[in-house]
Amino acid sequence: MQFTDFSLDQRLLQSIKHMGITEPTAIQEQALPIALAGKDLMASSKTGSGKTLAFLLPALQRVISTRSLSKRDPRVLILLPTRELAHQVYSQLRLLVANTQYKAISVLGGENFNDQAKALAKEPHFIVATPGRIADHLEQKHLFLNGLELLVLDEADRMLDLGFAPQLKAINDAADHKRRQTLMFSATLDHDEINDIAATLLKNPAHVAIGAAHSEHNDIHQRIFLCDHLDHKEALLARLLKDETHKQVIIFTATRPDTERLAAKLTAQGFATAALSGDLKQAARNQIMDQFARGQQQVLVTTDVASRGLDLLNVSLVVNFDMPKFAEEYVHRIGRTGRAGAKGDAISLVGPKDWDNFKKVQVFLRKTFEISTIPGLEAKFSGLKSKAKQTPTKRVAKAELAKGKSKRTKAATPAPSRDKRFITGVDIGDAPMRKKPAAAKLLQDNDTEEV
Numbered sequence: 001m002q003f004t005d006f007s008l009d010q011r012l013l014q015s016i017k018h019m020g021i022t023e024p025t026a027i028q029e030q031a032l033p034i035a036l037a038g039k040d041l042m043a044s045s046k047t048g049s050g051k052t053l054a055f056l057l058p059a060l061q062r063v064i065s066t067r068s069l070s071k072r073d074p075r076v077l078i079l080l081p082t083r084e085l086a087h088q089v090y091s092q093l094r095l096l097v098a099n100t101q102y103k104a105i106s107v108l109g110g111e112n113f114n115d116q117a118k119a120l121a122k123e124p125h126f127i128v129a130t131p132g133r134i135a136d137h138l139e140q141k142h143l144f145l146n147g148l149e150l151l152v153l154d155e156a157d158r159m160l161d162l163g164f165a166p167q168l169k170a171i172n173d174a175a176d177h178k179r180r181q182t183l184m185f186s187a188t189l190d191h192d193e194i195n196d197i198a199a200t201l202l203k204n205p206a207h208v209a210i211g212a213a214h215s216e217h218n219d220i221h222q223r224i225f226l227c228d229h230l231d232h233k234e235a236l237l238a239r240l241l242k243d244e245t246h247k248q249v250i251i252f253t254a255t256r257p258d259t260e261r262l263a264a265k266l267t268a269q270g271f272a273t274a275a276l277s278g279d280l281k282q283a284a285r286n287q288i289m290d291q292f293a294r295g296q297q298q299v300l301v302t303t304d305v306a307s308r309g310l311d312l313l314n315v316s317l318v319v320n321f322d323m324p325k326f327a328e329e330y331v332h333r334i335g336r337t338g339r340a341g342a343k344g345d346a347i348s349l350v351g352p353k354d355w356d357n358f359k360k361v362q363v364f365l366r367k368t369f370e371i372s373t374i375p376g377l378e379a380k381f382s383g384l385k386s387k388a389k390q391t392p393t394k395r396v397a398k399a400e401l402a403k404g405k406s407k408r409t410k411a412a413t414p415a416p417s418r419d420k421r422f423i424t425g426v427d428i429g430d431a432p433m434r435k436k437p438a439a440a441k442l443l444q445d446n447d448t449e450e451v
C-alpha cells in the first residue's frame with residue numbers, strides 16, 4: 001500500500017516524501033482510513049511503529065479539506081503527557097504545516113503563561129499541548145474549544161497515570177459537540193482506566209491494535225542481569241558500557257536524585273553523560289534533550305519522564321538501572337531503541353528491591369526471561385522465593401481506595417501491573433538500592449508537567 005492510496009492532499013504527500021518516508025507502516029495503513037473518515041479511534045501498536053503520522057496526517061487532511069466550525073477556535077488539539085514528547089510531536093507537525101497556510105503552536109507546562117495566552121489569542125489552527133496547561137488556559141478563558149474538530153490523545157494511558165483525568169474531562173466538556181472527532185493512541189491501551197475515560201471521550205470508537213502490548217518486540221534484544229547491591233549494579237553497568245559498542249544510551253533510574261548521582265559517576269568514567277529529570281527547570285530540560293538529540297552526549301540518565309514516545313534514532317541501548325514501577329513503562333522504556341525497523345539492545349539490572357517489579361514485567365509480557373551473566377560479576381542473589389510482603393506503595397493505594405479517591409473498577413481481566421498507578425498526587429517512589437541521605441527526596445519522577 002502507498003500513501004497515495006489514501007485521499008491525502010498533495011502538499012501532505014510532498015511533505016512525507018521530503019521526510020524520506022515511502023510506505024505506510026501497519027498502524028498507519030489501518031488507522032488512516034478510519035481517522036480520515038472522521039470516526040473516533042482507539043489505536044495501539046508497538047513503540048517506534050509510526051503512530052505519530054497516523055494521527056498527524058488525518059489531522060492535517062481534516063483541516064485542509066473541511067470548512068472550520070468556528071473562525072476563532074483551534075481546530076485540532078493534540079495532547080501528550082510530557083513536555084519533551086509534546087515538543088517532538090510539535091516539531092513534526094510544523095514540518096507538515098510549513099507547506100500550508102495553517103498555524104500551529106505548542107502550549108506546554110513550564111513555559112511562560114502570558115506568552116502562551118498571547119499566542120492563543122492569535123487563533124492558531126493546531127495546538128500541541130500538555131493537558132494541565134491547556135486546562136489552565138481554558139479556565140482563564142484564553143481558549144475556547146467549542147469549535148474543536150479533532151482531539152488527539154497520544155500516550156493516553158500515561159496521561160491518566162499522571163493524574164490528568166480531571167483535566168481531560170474538563171477539555172472534553174469544553175469541546176463537547178457532535179462533530180468532534182477523538183483519536184487515542186498508545187503502545188499500551190488495554191486496561192480498565194483507559195476504557196473508563198474512553199467511554200467518556202470517544203463515540204463508538206473503532207479499535208485498531210497491531211499486535212498486543214505484551215507481544216515481543218523483535219528488534220529489541222532484551223537481557224536481564226541479577227545484582228546484589230548498588231555497587232554491583234554500577235560495576236555491571238561500567239563493564240557493559242566498556243565492553244559493548246553503543247551509539248547512544250538511555251539509562252532509567254527509579255528516582256530523580258539517582259539520575260544526578262549516576263550521571264556524575266559515568267562522567268567520571270569518561271562517558272559524556274547528562275541527567276534529565278522533572279526537577280530541572282524547563283530551559284535546562286530543553287537544553288539537555290537538544291544536546292542529546294544532536295549527539296553531544298553519549299549517555300542520558302533519566303526517569304520515566306523520558307520513557308514515553310521520544311524518538312531518538314541513535315539510541316542503541318536502553319538500561320533499566322532500576323526496574324520501573326509499572327510494567328507498561330518497561331515496554332515504553334525499552335521502546336526508546338529499536339525504532340522504525342532499527343535494532344536495539346535493552347538491559348535490565350534486577351536486584352532484591354527490583355524483584356517484585358521484575359516479576360510484574362514478566363507477567364505483563366507473559367514471558368520468563370533467561371538471566372544473563374558476566375564472568376566475575378555474577379550475583380549471589382537469585383530471586384526472592386516467597387510472595388513479597390506488601391510494599392508501602394500498595395498500602396497507600398489501598399488507603400486511597402478505601403477513602404474513595406479512586407474509582408477504579410475491578411479488572412475484567414487481570415492487570416497485575418497496574419495496582420498502584422491510580423494514586424494521584426502521591427508518589428512515594430520505589431526504594432532505590434541503598435539508603436540515601438535523609439535530605440534526598442525519594443520521589444519517583446512522575447514528570448507532572450507543572451512541577
Ligand code: ADP
Binds near residue numbers: 023045053310340
Ligand atoms: P511511535 O509513536 O509508534 O512510537 P513514531 O511515530 O515516533 O513511533 O515513529 C517512529 C519513527 O518512525 C520516526 O522516526 C518516524 O519518522 C518513522 N516513521 C514513521 N512512519 C514511517 C514510515 N511509514 N516509514 C518509515 N519510517 C517511518
Ligand code: MG
Binds near residue numbers: 051052154309
Ligand atoms: Mg509515539
